[in-house]
Amino acid sequence: MSATPEMLLRYATRLEAALTAELDQRAPLVAERLLAAMRYSLLAGGKRVRPALLLTCYAACGGRDPAQAMPAAMAIEAMHTYSLIHDDLPCMDDDDLRRGQPTCHKQFDEATAVLAGDALQSLAYEWLAASPLDSELCCQLLHSLTIAAGCRGMVGGQMLDMAAEQDGEGIDILAVERIHLHKTGALLRWSCEAGARIAGADDAQLAACSRYGKAVGLLFQIADDILDVTASSAALGKSAGKDAAQNKATYVSLLGLPRARELADEMHAMAVEACAPLQRAADDHAEPHVKQSAADLLQLADYIKEREK
Numbered sequence: 001m002s003a004t005p006e007m008l009l010r011y012a013t014r015l016e017a018a019l020t021a022e023l024d025q026r027a028p029l030v031a032e033r034l035l036a037a038m039r040y041s042l043l044a045g046g047k048r049v050r051p052a053l054l055l056t057c058y059a060a061c062g063g064r065d066p067a068q069a070m071p072a073a074m075a076i077e078a079m080h081t082y083s084l085i086h087d088d089l090p091c092m093d094d095d096d097l098r099r100g101q102p103t104c105h106k107q108f109d110e111a112t113a114v115l116a117g118d119a120l121q122s123l124a125y126e127w128l129a130a131s132p133l134d135s136e137l138c139c140q141l142l143h144s145l146t147i148a149a150g151c152r153g154m155v156g157g158q159m160l161d162m163a164a165e166q167d168g169e170g171i172d173i174l175a176v177e178r179i180h181l182h183k184t185g186a187l188l189r190w191s192c193e194a195g196a197r198i199a200g201a202d203d204a205q206l207a208a209c210s211r212y213g214k215a216v217g218l219l220f221q222i223a224d225d226i227l228d229v230t231a232s233s234a235a236l237g238k239s240a241g242k243d244a245a246q247n248k249a250t251y252v253s254l255l256g257l258p259r260a261r262e263l264a265d266e267m268h269a270m271a272v273e274a275c276a277p278l279q280r281a282a283d284d285h286a287e288p289h290v291k292q293s294a295a296d297l298l299q300l301a302d303y304i305k306e307r308e309k
Contacts, residue, residue, distance in 0.1 A: 004047075005303050007296045011055050012048040015077060018070055019043060022127070030119075037108045037116035038123075042081050044099045049220070049304070050076045050191040053213065056300065057195030059293035060278050061205045069198045071131035072141060076191050078124040079149050083187075085117035087158070121149075133198065141194055148190035157183025164249040171249040177218065179249070184224075185217025192216075204277050211274035212297060219267035220304050225250040226260055227307075264305055271301040 023039050030038075051073035058069040088095040088103040089110065096106050105113035128142055147153055160179045164171045192213030196206045229252055251260040275297050282294035 005296065005299045007056065008047065008049070008052050008300065008303065011052040011073075014066070014070070015048055015051050015073055016043060018074055019077065022074065033108070033112060034115055034119060037104055037112050038119055040107055041085050041098075041104045041116060042078060042120060044101060046099050047307075048077060049300075050080050050187055052300065053188060053191040053216070054195040054198075056293050056296050057192045057209045057212075058199045059195075059289050060282065060297060061196045061199035061201035061209065062287075062290055063195070063199035064287075064289075068132065069195060071127045071133075072194050072198060075124040075128040075145070076187060076194070078120045078127065079145070080187060082117040082120035082124070083149075083154055083158075085113050085120070089113060092158070092162070124149075137197060141197065144193070145190060148186040153182055153186035153190075154184075157181070157186065161248070171254070173251075173254050176249050176251060176254060180218060180221040181214070184221040185214060188217040188220060189213035205281065208274050208277040212271050212278075212301075215267050215271035215274055216301055216304055219264060219271060219301065222251045222260055222264045222267060223305055223307060225252045226257065226264065228252070229257065268301055268305045272298060275301075 019042055023035065023042070027035060054073045054076060055066055055069055058066070063069060084098060085104045087093050088098055089105055095103055097103060101107070103113070104116055108116070124145070125142060128145065129138065131138060133141070149155065151159075157179050160175075161183055164175065164179060189210060190213070192209040193206065196209040199205075201209065228250070251263060255263065275294065278294045278297065282291040
C-alpha cells in the first residue's frame with residue numbers, strides 16, 4: 001500500500017488552518033450549535049483529496065501563489081463535506097460512522113445535521129464568490145460548481161444511486177459508471193479543472209487536467225468499492241460492508257473483485273497518460289514547483305489506487 005503523499009499532508013495542513021480561521025471569524029454571527037456541527041464535520045480530518053487536486057493542478061499549470069487558489073480549495077471541501085453529512089442521514093445511506101467518529105446526525109441530531117450541510121453548501125459559494133479572482137473567472141467557477149454539485153452532477157448521481165438500490169439486477173456496468181461520473185467524479189473533475197483555470201492554463205493544459213480529473217474520479221470510486229469489501233470499519237473510518245448490505249450497484253458487485261482491480265489499473269493508466277502533456281510542459285518550465293506538481297499528480301494517482309482507507 002502507498003503511504004500518504006507528503007504533498008497531500010502539506011496541503012491538508014494549510015487548508016485546515018484556513019478553514020479554522022474562516023469558521024472562527026463567523027463565531028459571533030452564527031448560532032452556536034449550528035457552527036459547532038459545521039466545525040465538527042468540516043474539521044474532522046479526511047484525505048482532503050479534492051482541495052489537493054485543485055492546488056496541485058493550479059501549480060502544475062504554472063500557478064505561483066497558492067493563496068490565490070485557496071478560496072476555491074476551501075469551497076470544494078465545504079461542498080464535499082456537506083455531501084457527506086447528507087449522504088450519512090437516515091433517509092440516505094443511514095450511516096453511524098464517518099472519518100472514524102460518529103456522523104454529524106449522531107453527534108448532534110438529524111435536524112442540526114441537515115442545517116449544517118445546508119450551511120456548508122452555501123458557504124462554499126460564499127468563499128468562491130468572495131475570492132480575489134477576476135470577476136469573469138469567478139463567475140465561470142461558480143457556474144461550473146453549481147453544475148458539478150447539482151442535479152446534473154453530484155446530487156443527480158446520488159439520485160441515480162438510490163434508484164439503483166431498487167432496480168437490483170436491472171443495473172449494468174454502464175449505469176454504475178454513469179452514477180459515479182456524477183456522484184463522485186463531478187466534484188473531483190471540477191477540482192482539477194478549477195485549479196487549471198485559476199492558473200490561467202492554456203487549452204492543452206486544461207484538457208489534460210480535465211481528462212486526469214475524470215480518470216481519477218472513476219479510479220477513486222472503484223478503489224472505494226474495493227475497500228468496502230476488503231477493509232475493516234476501523235481501517236476505513238466508516239462502516240465497511242455497507243454496499244452489499246444496502247444492495248448497492250458497485251464495480252465489485254457487478255464485475256467481481258479481480259475484474260474491479262483490473263479496471264482500477266486501467267483508470268490509473270488513463271490518469272497517468274493524461275498527465276503526459278503537463279509533464280512535457282513542466283520539463284520546459286524554469287520553475288521547480290511546476291515540475292514537482294506535475295510529478296505530484298502522478299503520485300496522487302498512485303495513492304488513490306493503493307490507499308488503505
